[in-house]
Amino acid sequence: MKEVNSLHSHAKVYIGIVHQLRDMITKDGLQPGDKIPSERELTDRLNVGRSSVREALRALELLGLIETRRGEGTFLRDFRDHHLIDLLGMFILQDDKAQGDILDTKMMIEKEALKVLFLEKKNVDSLMGKVAESGTLDEVFREIVMMHPNHLSHRIWNILNDFETLICGGKALTGVMREELKTMLEGIEKQEKETVQETYKRVRKIVDKDVTISNIFF
Numbered sequence: 001m002k003e004v005n006s007l008h009s010h011a012k013v014y015i016g017i018v019h020q021l022r023d024m025i026t027k028d029g030l031q032p033g034d035k036i037p038s039e040r041e042l043t044d045r046l047n048v049g050r051s052s053v054r055e056a057l058r059a060l061e062l063l064g065l066i067e068t069r070r071g072e073g074t075f076l077r078d079f080r081d082h083h084l085i086d087l088l089g090m091f092i093l094q095d096d097k098a099q100g101d102i103l104d105t106k107m108m109i110e111k112e113a114l115k116v117l118f119l120e121k122k123n124v125d126s127l128m129g130k131v132a133e134s135g136t137l138d139e140v141f142r143e144i145v146m147m148h149p150n151h152l153s154h155r156i157w158n159i160l161n162d163f164e165t166l167i168c169g170g171k172a173l174t175g176v177m178r179e180e181l182k183t184m185l186e187g188i189e190k191q192e193k194e195t196v197q198e199t200y201k202r203v204r205k206i207v208d209k210d211v212t213i214s215n216i217f218f
Contacts, residue, residue, distance in 0.1 A: 004030070004101065006024075007094060008076070013218070015056075016055060016174070017048055017052055017056040017148060018059055018060060018167065020046050020048075020077075021046070021056055021060065024042075024045065024046070025076065029124060030076055030200055031076065032076050032077060032078035033076065034075065034076050035073050035074065035075050036073075036074050036075065036076060038073065038074075039053050039054060039057070040147075042057075044089060050150070056081065057074065060164065063160050064077060064105065065068050068124040074164075095153070102160050102163060102164050103208060103211065104166065105139075105156070105160055106157060106160050106161060106164070107211075107213065109153050109156065109157045110141050110144060110145060110157075110200075111147050111200065111214075111216045112148065112153070113145045114144060114147040114184075114188070114196060114200060115154070115216050115217065116147075116148050116149070116214055117144070117147060117197055118187075118188050118191070118193065118216075118217075122147060122188070124188050124189055126143070127140070127143055127144060127147075127185050128182065128185055131145045131173075131178055131181045131182055131185070133180070134173055135168045135172065135173060136171055136172060136173055137170075137171040137172075137173050137177060137207060138161055138170060138171060139173075140173065140181060142157070142158070142161070145157045147184045155200075160162065171207045176204055177206055180199050180202050180203045180206075181199070181203060183195065183199045184196055184199035184200055184203070187199060193217050195218060196216060196217075197215055197216045200213075200216060201213045
C-alpha cells in the first residue's frame with residue numbers, strides 16, 4: 001500500500017512534533033485563549049525544521065485545537081465541547097496503526113454513499129458535471145459523500161481527507177480516471193450494480209495500487 005506507507009513514514013515526523021508541542025503547552029501552563037509561540041520560536045525551542053513545525057500546527061488547526069488570527073498570531077482554542085474533533089484527533093495522533101486506517105475509513109464512507117445513490121436511484125447529472133470540471137479525485141468523492149443523508153459521515157470524511165491531503169498531497173484527476181468515474185455514474189443511472197462496484201475499485205486502484213477494496217454491495 002504505497003500511499004498508506006507514505007502516510008505512515010511522513011506522519012511519524014510531524015506527529016512527534018505534535019506530541020512535543022502538546023508537552024510544551026502543558027509545561028508552559030497555557031490555557032484556551034492564550035497565544036502560543038511563533039513558528040520561528042517553536043523551531044528553535046523544539047530544534048526541528050520550520051516546515052515540520054508548520055505541518056504540525058496545521059494538523060492541530062484541522063483538529064480545532066488552535067486557531068490562527070490574521071495579524072495577531074496563533075491561539076489555543078477551548079475544544080472540550082467538540083467531542084467529534086477530540087475523538088478523531090486523539091485517535092489519529094496517538095495510535096500509529098490509525099495512520100493506515102484513514103484511507104480504509106474514507107473508502108467505507110464513499111462506498112456507503114455510492115450504495116445510497118444506487119438504491120435510491122438518485123439523479124447524477126450534477127456529479128457528471130463535477131467529474132468534468134474537477135481537478136482532483138477528492139473533489140469528486142467529496143460531492144458524492146455530500147449526497148449521503150448522514151451529515152456526520154460528511155464531517156468525518158472531510159477531517160480524514162484533510163489529514164490524508166496534508167500528509168500525501170492531492171490526487172490529480174487524469175483522463176482515465178474521468179472516464180472510469182463517468183462509467184461508474186452511468187452504472188448508477190442504468191442500475192448496473194456490478195458496473196458501479198468494479199469501476200469504483202478500478203478508480204481507487206489507480207491511486208492506491210496495493211489497497212484491498214471490499215465490495216460495495218453484498
